[in-house]
Amino acid sequence: MNSQPIGIFDSGIGGLTVCKAIHEMLPHENLIYFGDTARFPYGTRSPETLIRYARQITAYLLSRNVKMIVIACNTSSAAALPILEQENTIPIIGVINAGARAACKRVHNNIIGVIGTRATVKSGSYQKAIHAISPEVKVIQQQATLLVSLIEEGWINEEVTKLTITKYLQHMIDEKTKTVILGCTHFPILKATISKVYPQLDLVDTSEEIAREVKEILVKKNLANNSLPGKIELYASDITDTMHYLKSLFFNGDDVPVEKLTIG
Ligand code: DGL
Numbered sequence: 001m002n003s004q005p006i007g008i009f010d011s012g013i014g015g016l017t018v019c020k021a022i023h024e025m026l027p028h029e030n031l032i033y034f035g036d037t038a039r040f041p042y043g044t045r046s047p048e049t050l051i052r053y054a055r056q057i058t059a060y061l062l063s064r065n066v067k068m069i070v071i072a073c074n075t076s077s078a079a080a081l082p083i084l085e086q087e088n089t090i091p092i093i094g095v096i097n098a099g100a101r102a103a104c105k106r107v108h109n110n111i112i113g114v115i116g117t118r119a120t121v122k123s124g125s126y127q128k129a130i131h132a133i134s135p136e137v138k139v140i141q142q143q144a145t146l147l148v149s150l151i152e153e154g155w156i157n158e159e160v161t162k163l164t165i166t167k168y169l170q171h172m173i174d175e176k177t178k179t180v181i182l183g184c185t186h187f188p189i190l191k192a193t194i195s196k197v198y199p200q201l202d203l204v205d206t207s208e209e210i211a212r213e214v215k216e217i218l219v220k221k222n223l224a225n226n227s228l229p230g231k232i233e234l235y236a237s238d239i240t241d242t243m244h245y246l247k248s249l250f251f252n253g254d255d256v257p258v259e260k261l262t263i264g
Helices: 016-025 047-063 074-087 095-105 118-123 125-133 145-152 159-174 187-197 206-220 241-250
Strands: 006-010 031-035 068-071 092-094 111-116 138-143 179-183 202-204 232-236 258-260
Touching (some): 006 016, 006 047, 016 232, 016 241, 047 068, 047 118, 068 074, 068 206, 074 092, 074 111, 074 118, 092 206, 095 179, 095 202, 095 206, 111 125, 118 125, 118 138, 125 138, 145 159, 159 187, 179 187, 179 206, 187 202, 241 258
Parallel strands (some): 006 031, 006 068, 031 232, 068 092, 111 179, 179 202
């Protein structure tokens, strides 16, 4: 048994879906979540900057004696996971491999679509991860950065959001894509809206798959905590009204306060 916490980080509050999924699957684990809201969004930043941010956050989480780190942010996973893995000895995992694995299990027509931020798509990380599992699958990627801003605005069901979804996804539909990875922490919020526009799509949400991966690693490495109910600590680098609004959207109703923490 090991009561050390698991560290989880994201560019903002969207990664709380991952935190929630891990808490639901592993209710005995202590979790420390950091959302880098002061430096949000990550999706338009360069790989060098994303690696610097990820190293700073990792150093903080290590100072809190975490036994494992989960990069809940797709953009940060794409840019920084290989380097963080090389530089550290504890298990560090990111959402991209989990998303690729889940999509490959559910592939239709031998095509997988991926929507994410500009940085995630430019990195080609989903394509690499999918081809490592199923080299024959055709991967159609599309950056969909504007959807992040529409969600932050609270425009979940608006006409403008549906039109933007069409603009980004129609070419995938034309190619008979059925499986689409929601490759950005914010996009699960649009699941119902995307399904209204394109009911035929099977939308892959990475949070459940990554929670399963965390469980597997803890069991395999004998790191699981089995006794007390787990405690969740939430930190963000800036506390704003938008952050509170998004917390209610992504963490629905759980009454865990968010503390301000400056990193870097
Ligand atoms: N956490 C980011 C991601 O999953 C959300 C968007 C951003 O920071 O630009 O890619």
